[in-house]
Amino acid sequence: MxxxxxxxxxxxxxxxxxxxxxxxxxxxxxxxxxxxxxxxxxxxxxxxxxxxxxxxxxxxxxxxxxxxxxxxxxxxxxxxxxxxxxxxxxxxxxxxxxxxxxxxxxxxxxxxxxxxxxxxxxxxxxxxxxxxxxxxxQQLDLRYNRISQIENDSFDGLSHLKHLYLNGNQLAHIDGSFFRGLHRLSSLSLQHNRIEFIEMDSFESNTHLRSLRLDQNLLSSLQFLSQRGLARLVHLNLSSNLLQKLEPFVFSKNFELQDLDLSYNNITKLNKEALSGLDSLERLNISHNYVDKIYDESLDSLIALLQLDISFNLLTTLPDNLFHFNTQLEEIILANNKIEEISSQMMFNQNHLRYIKLSGNAISDAAFLDRLSPSVNRFTLYVDLSSNRLKSLNLSSLLHFRYINLADNNWSCNWLVANLVQKLPNSVNFARPWTVINNLSENTTNVEGIDCIEGGTNRSIILLDVSGVPQPKSDNCDCVVAYDETNPSPPPLTWPKIPTDRFDSRSVIIWMLVAIAIAFSGLRWLRRFVDRNEKRKLGQKMLHNVYVSKVQWQAIRTDPDQRS
Incomplete structure (x- = not known):
């Protein structure tokens, strides 16, 4: 190029x-x-x-x-x-x-x-x-134009079109004739428009559609999803719209849907009928909504669910059997709600958990971690309980987790100090980084702190590692270590003496000279051997020449009988 x-x-x-x-x-x-x-x-x-x-x-x-x-x-x-x-x-x-x-x-x-x-x-x-x-x-890209009108049969004749990009335009509605005839259409991007309404038969002929993006629009209803044309849809993005509720059985015709994004809407309730029919759904995102209640059996139909994100909502309680049928769950994200309690039975049937995020809630008891399924591999489990209201917990059951974040809770100072005396693994984190200026150094970065409560008063424990802080040097140093017999102090920290290898540079030079001498000797011997072979061949050749010459110059004797 x-x-x-x-x-x-x-x-x-x-x-x-x-x-x-x-x-x-x-x-x-x-x-x-x-x-x-x-x-x-x-x-x-x-x-x-x-x-x-x-x-x-x-x-x-x-x-x-x-x-x-x-x-x-x-x-x-x-x-x-x-x-x-x-x-x-x-x-x-x-x-x-x-x-x-x-x-x-x-x-x-x-x-x-x-x-x-x-x-x-x-x-x-x-x-x-x-x-x-x-x-x-097969691919038509019309992104980021000013398209507000699509006439009937605009895409007529494109029977092989698979990917159509119309995002970043000014479409206000989707008519039933816009995409008619695009029987092989696989992905359709309509995000970042002004779509308020989609007719029921808009995707009736797009029976091969696998990916549909409608995020960043003005949709308030999802009735168009109940048509048959979207039965093979796999990825559906409806985030950043104006949805306030999910109509009952609205996803009942989306048999193969695996990814559903409903984040950044105005949804307030989640019931069983809303998600009914999503037997193949693996990833569900309902974050950044206003969900304040999840009804019993709301997730029962999602038997293939792997990832669930309901963070940044208004939840205060969760049903005890919320995940009873979701036995394939790997990630549960419930952060930044107002949840006060997690039932000890809620996650008992989860055998594949790898990530639980509950930060930013009002949880005061973490006993549910003791009741996890025995089949869960705790060495791969990440748990985030930061920014809650925990006062104490059973640390012995958490020592073998991959990582557990406990920072920014309402710990009891007595309990906290008693447990910090123990040597905890790096996988258990209580502290959060603080910026502290002290007389040891004006740029101390390795400082961590833990908040706790003692007698109704908020206190803080600072964990300061001064091993890397440079100590000020005195100008009048007598270079003599003072020793007080009445008050002996431990000797200063020094680097241990590391024994050096005696195989120094002189030895290296000697061995190199020896190797060179051996190499020259070998070359000399090889040269002498080649010379001897050459001399021997030359001698044999000379003898052969002498013999031939003798035969050529030998006198010819005639028989006297023949002369007569």
């Missing part, structure tokens, strides 16, 4: 015969038209350029492009046939521009295009068959 200014584009590209990916910055129309060897390009990125208008056939020469980006370039208009010739294009991004109208911009279908990004523009309306020239489109 190359990031080039316009003035260097022609020079470098002319000497790069195999360049297939090109990124051009701070360019204009003329410089783009001067690009040579466009038949080699498969990816072209134009960013921070000056391209307010793209004419017809502007990209005709780039017929081999697979990837085209034109971003942050002030683009406000494209002619009707600006994208002609891009028959192989698979990805097109025109994001972060000033487009206010949407057309197909091609006289022939772009049959290979699967991903179209038009986010961060100024589109206000989607017209009929705006995308009819992109029949194979």
């Amino acid at each position: 190359y990031l080039l200014p316009g003035s260097l584009l022609l020079l470098i590209f002319s000497f790069s015969p195999r360049l297939s990916c090109l990124q051009l910055s701070k360019c204009n129309n003329t410089e783009v038209t001067l690009i040579r060897k466009t038949e080699l390009l498969t990816s072209l990125t134009l960013s921070n350029c000056t391209l307010p208008h793209v004419e017809n056939g502007f990209f005709v020469r780039f017929d081999h492009l697979l990837h085209l980006e034109l971003q942050h370039s002030g683009l406000s208009d494209l002619d009707d046939f600006s994208l002609n010739g891009l028959t192989k294009l698979q990805y097109l991004s025109l994001s972060h521009n000033n487009l206010s109208s949407l057309r197909s911009w091609s006289s022939e279908p772009l049959g290979a295009l699967t991903n179209l990004d038009l986010s961060h523009n100024m589109l206000s309306k989607l017209s009929v068959k705006s995308f009819e020239q992109y029949p194979q489109l």
